[in-house]
Amino acid sequence: MPKKLGTYEIAPHLNISFPIGTIYAVKKLYQVLNFSEIFGKHKKNGIDINNLFKALISYKLSENFSIKRAHEWINREEILEIFDLESFCERTLYRILETIGANKEEIISDIQDVLFQYFSNSPHS
DSSP: OOOOOOOSOOOOOOOOOOOHHHHHHHHHHHHHTTHHHHHHTTOOSSSOHHHHHHHHHHHHHHTOOOHHHHHHHHTSHHHHHHTTOOOOOHHHHHHHHHHHHHTHHHHHHHHHHHHHHHHHSOTTO
């Protein structure tokens, strides 16, 4: 009689995965579109707003759940290392978002300027 193949017990493991392609694209476009200058002028002290915002954008483009879950996702050792961040509390993420919200008109205007300049100089326009 043939033996039945299969798994009798499922054991959890610590393997994790994350979208390195999305992270790479976010980092590249952030640099190309000079977002570091746009966002960096709104926060000088504490955690690096640009690295945290790149991590948040990467999370939202791949996972897109709550900010609480974004905090958990970003605070994984591997993600912190990729974005050169130290572990931080959830409140820090909310303060960054408050800063961006409080300056949204200027940020939107700056992004528009960068996009118009980038695409007007593009050989594909």
